[in-house]
Amino acid sequence: MVEATRSIGMFDSGLGGLTVARAVIDLLPHESIVYFGDTARCPYGPRDPEEVRGFALEITDLLVAEEVKLVVVACNSAESTAFYESTGRYRVPIVTVIDPGVKAAVAATRNKRIGLIGTIATVASRAYDRALLRLRDDVVLESRACPAFVDFVEAGDTTSDDLLRTAREYLEPLKEAEIDTLILGCTHYPLLSGVIQYVMGEGVVLISSAEATATEVYARLLDLDLVNRSQGEGTRRFITSGRQDLFDELGRRFLGAELEGVEHRPWPSVPNARAAS
Ligand code: DGL
DSSP states (O other), rough: OOOTTTTEEEEEEEETTTHHHHHHHHHHHTOOOEEEOOOOOOOOOOOOOOOOHHHHHHHHHHHHHTOOSSEEOOOOOHHTTTTTTTTOOOSSOOSSSSSHHHHHHHOOHHHSSEEEEEEEEHHHTHHHHHHHHOOOSOOOOEEEETHHHHHHHHOOSSHHHHHHHHHHHHHHHHHHTSSSSSOOOSSTGGGGGHHHHHOOOTSSSEEEEEHHHHHHHHHHHHHTTOOOOOOOOEEEEEEEOOOOOHHHHHHHHHHOTOOOEEOOOOOTTTTTTHHHH
C-alpha cells in the first residue's frame, strides 16, 4: 500500500515546471515534492519527439525510483509525446498539464476563439487540438510556436527590449486572429506573462495551466486517499541535470524561498551533459 506521506514527483526540461510547483505548494503546503529540471538537455521543444519521449521515460523512471506517490508532467513538450500512455510500465498515477489548461480556456472564452502558444514540439503534435475537440467542436484554436521564449526564461530574462520585440513578432498573428483567450501552452511562459499580456492587450485572458493542474493533483490524491494529512510543511527537493548554481539562483527568483539545496544529477547517457553542467 502506498503511503500518503510520500512525495509528489514533478518534472520539466528546466525551470518552467516551477510555475506548476509553485501552484502545488500554494494549494497543498503539507505535501512533499521532488522536482527534476532537465536543464542540461533543455530546450526540449526543438528536439525530435522520439528523443523527448525517451527523456520523459528516463525521468519518470527516476522519480518512480524515488518512490513518489504521483507524478506531475509539468512539461507540455514531454506530455505531447504521450510517453506515459503506451508504455504500460507505470502503476504510479500521472497528472498532466494539457487537459487542465484547455478546460480553463474553454470556460474563459466568450467569442470562441482561443489562441495557443507553445514549443515547436507541442504545437506540431496537435495535442491541444485533440484535447479541445474532446470537449467542444465549436471553438477555434489558433496556434503559434514561440521557441525563443524558453531561452529567455532559462537565461533569467523576463523584461528586455529584445524579449519585447520577439514577443511582438510571435504574437502579432494571434492578435490579428482576434482571439480573446490565450493558453500559455508551455510551463515556462507564465514567467513571461507580463510581456505577453502587454503585447496582447488587457482584453485577452491568459490561461496558465499551473493552478488548474494543482487542483487536478488535489482531486487525484483525494480519489486515491493519498492526501498527506500531517499538519507540518512538506519537504521540497530540487534536482537538476545542469548547473546547480544557475538553477539555484534563477529557481529561487521564480519559485521563492522554498528553493534551497539544489541537487545535481548528470545523465551518463548524454554526451554533452557534463559539458553543460
Ligand atoms: N516547459 C516545457 C513545456 O512546457 C518545455 C520547454 C522546452 O524545453 O522547450 O513545453
